[in-house]
């Protein structure tokens with residue numbers, strides 16, 4: 001019998017040598033990791049609460065998961081959490097984890113991971129800030145860094161410590177308030193173009209009814225165009241569907257749709273490749289979804305190399321002609337130009353210069369970090385507004401009052417200034433976006449890895465399972481930490497009652513602990529993370545989103561479409577989909593009724 005089985009295995013392996021080599025490698029790495037975990041000393045985290053390990057191999061069993069409502073909507077012990085749409089929102093990314101903290105009555109949990117590993121989860125603002133502020137100790141795991149570099153290259157997101165400091169210093173002037181003020185015409189021009197196309201789009205009317213348009217499609221296109229123009233003076237033409245826009249936006253759409261429809265084999269292959277041997281991702285064409293991700297990456301690399309070469313030639317000409325850097329920014333207004341001028345400055349020490357591959361990496365980083373984050377946030381914002389027509393009507397009249405007070409007309413906002421957007425009169429719109437980000441942060445969890453032993457501060461001393469009181473948590477080098485952004489956002493200690501509901505007004509009367517904990521400013525939550533690696537594009541994002549939303553809300557009343565139910569799926573960022581149509585990828589069809597202010 002065993003001979004027959006081994007014969008079969010040998011025959012199968014001879015017929016599929018690449019797959020056989022791959023599975024052999026998986027087996028060896030699994031055994032090695034298992035041995036490493038099994039021979040590790042006792043865990044310093046052992047006294048903290050958290051779900052029981054049920055399997056050395058798998059960590060946390062499916063039955064326990066059901067209890068927190070992560071997977072099975074019919075599990076007997078699953079209490080629904082009713083969201084603003086009247087449906088159970090336990091499956092919204094991050095919400096089941098928030099419930100787990102509540103169930104254990106702790107802001108720090110230990111979560112058993114596969115092959116004996118463990119993960120420290122925290123939603124405590126003091127612990128989160130400490131980890132995010134120390135980019136020398138707390139970094140991405142080496143597999144996480146490799147995987148990030150494989151996908152977005154050597155840009156600023158991928159690096160930590162001194163290399164991060166160097167890149168961030170070069171990039172910061174390009175994201176200053178002065179630069180953003182200079183970029184205002186770029187934001188408004190692309191928005192005007194989108195508004196024009198948006199009004200004419202009737203492509204969904206046959207399917208879903210009159211005035212129905214897809215928020216995801218239009219916000220995705222306009223934000224890609226904006227990052228193209230503002231980031232590197234490149235016309236993706238996504239709103240107009242030019243050839244560049246089609247290629248990049250559609251490979252993006254294909255790749256992201258594939259990450260939303262992950263099969264169990266994709267999950268195993270993907271996790272193995274990403275976290276164990278990321279370079280295999282680009283050698284083995286194992287699954288269709290991995291192939292799509294690869295296509296997206298090569299399309300982005302092609303575009304970014306073209307952009308860097310063209311820009312370098314342009315700057316060389318400027319330098320030869322003695323054109324002043326400030327002058328060119330005032331005329332060209334793009335972030336890469338500013339960065340590359342600084343990088344080519346004769347005063348810069350050679351060791352501080354960024355290489356061409358790092359520059360190209362910044363482009364891919366901007367496209368990744370600055371396009372779908374804002375697009376999905378604006379889409380979720382229209383979703384919440386469609387669910388609460390009373391609040392929407394109040395917000396629209398507040399915007400109208402603000403525009404009137406500023407002497408501006410909602411239909412021609414080309415002359416809205418930075419000061420207008422950031423005036424007190426526009427505060428309600430800020431709060432609407434902040435509340436959207438609180439409930440649907442694009443990045444729900446951030447993972448960090450301790451490179452040396454440390455003591456993590458906590459807001460209030462905590463009790464261990466064996467009755468000790470800890471005023472800090474000792475962590476050993478090699479501990480992986482999950483910063484639960486959604487769970488902090490849903491914690492009533494920081495954000496007041498009914499944190500699962502969309503209540504923009506909460507930002508006017510937050511609990512004292514919110515201010516005391518110094519949640520990252522100016523947006524008052526961890527949605528842009530915090531510390532030296534806080535999202536460099538946060539003001540860029542808020543400016544662009546406010547301009548676009550003012551235009552949309554000045555013209556349209558937004559309503560949901562009868563019969564359609566929406567849900568959130570996490571695929572790089574959390575995205576809206578229509579229940580029953582998940583295979584079509586992210587979309588958010590809503591009714592935009594012409595009703596100008």
Ligand code: HEM
Nearest residue numbers: 156157369370373374377443527528529533535536537541
């Ligand atoms: C709603 C919009 C946005 C959200 C919620 C957001 C969120 C984040 C988060 C959570 C990080 C930290 C990632 C990590 O360290 O693992 C990050 C980093 C970053 N974001 Fe954003 N982002 C947004 C928009 C933008 C925009 C518009 C840009 C560019 C124009 C941008 C550029 C970046 C860059 C370059 C980094 C890396 C910063 C560093 O490592 O120093 N982001 N963002």
